[in-house]
Amino acid sequence: MLVASNLQKEYPSGTGTLAVLRNVSFSVPQGSLVAIVGPSGSGKTTLLGLLAGLDVPSSGSVSLDGVDITHMSEDERARLRGEKVGFIFQTFQLIPTLTALENVQVPLELRGEDGAVQRAQELLERVGLGGRTDHFPSQLSGGEQQRVAIARAFSNSPKILFADEPTGNLDGSTGARIVELLETLNRTSGSTVVIVTHDMTLAERAGRVIRLRDGAVIEDRPGAGQATQAASSAASNAVSSAAAAGAR
Numbered sequence: 319m320l321v322a323s324n325l326q327k328e329y330p331s332g333t334g335t336l337a338v339l340r341n342v343s344f345s346v347p348q349g350s351l352v353a354i355v356g357p358s359g360s361g362k363t364t365l366l367g368l369l370a371g372l373d374v375p376s377s378g379s380v381s382l383d384g385v386d387i388t389h390m391s392e393d394e395r396a397r398l399r400g401e402k403v404g405f406i407f408q409t410f411q412l413i414p415t416l417t418a419l420e421n422v423q424v425p426l427e428l429r430g431e432d433g434a435v436q437r438a439q440e441l442l443e444r445v446g447l448g449g450r451t452d453h454f455p456s457q458l459s460g461g462e463q464q465r466v467a468i469a470r471a472f473s474n475s476p477k478i479l480f481a482d483e484p485t486g487n488l489d490g491s492t493g494a495r496i497v498e499l500l501e502t503l504n505r506t507s508g509s510t511v512v513i514v515t516h517d518m519t520l521a522e523r524a525g526r527v528i529r530l531r532d533g534a535v536i537e538d539r540p541g542a543g544q545a546t547q548a549a550s551s552a553a554s555n556a557v558s559s560a561a562a563a564g565a566r
Contacts (some may be wrong), residue, residue, distance in 0.1 A: 353521035356530035404476035
């Protein structure tokens with residue numbers, strides 16, 4: 319689903335250049351839940367921007383769902399994101415003058431999809447907000463606003479979802495519920511989820527943890543969630559095999 323190859327990102331700095339990312343390489347299979355961790359300034363957010371096609375590397379390449387996005391134009395990358403990518407931000411990024419339902423409707427209507435209202439309603443029910451559709455962001459708690467943002471992120475049935483510090487503005491218990499929701503959506507939708515976080519409790523729930531320091535990968539290991547993901551994948555494969563056998 320996602321392949322980063324020898325990514326470097328440099329910026330002009332005084333008399334030389336500042337290397338924010340240095341030779342970062344890894345691949346992420348479809349359906350994975352991956353956490354990218356590291357201290358402030360380690361390059362996490364810069365890496366997320368490159369992986370999502372929001373920025374381009376100084377050198378190296380990014381392949382998303384089999385497509386090399388590195389040399390695409392900005393419009394081409396935007397089109398690809400609209401078709402295959404979802405985003406969740408630490409600050410929620412909801413439109414304050416729109417209700418929860420309308421916030422989820424917006425991307426659906428921009429794509430000209432039929433049944434936008436019904437689809438938005440279904441997504442809000444899926445994240446436990448079926449009774450809060452007419453509320454504005456200011457009338458929702460931080461956890462509820464993040465759930466609206468998650469519903470919006472899944473509106474285009476993304477193949478991959480990028481989450482930048484999704485629990486950063488939430489208390490511990492609320493953040494844990496958001497993580498559980500992401501885990502559930504990862505299992506049920508099959509979407510690949512890549513989370514950037516400084517929260518190691520959150521990171522350890524992923525199937526894989528990639529640690530950055532000074533712009534380089536210093537660790538790439540399984541997380542505690544690997545067994546859960548493997549069991550979920552095995553169960554999904556078993557169901558598919560049984561369905562195929564029944565069809566025969």
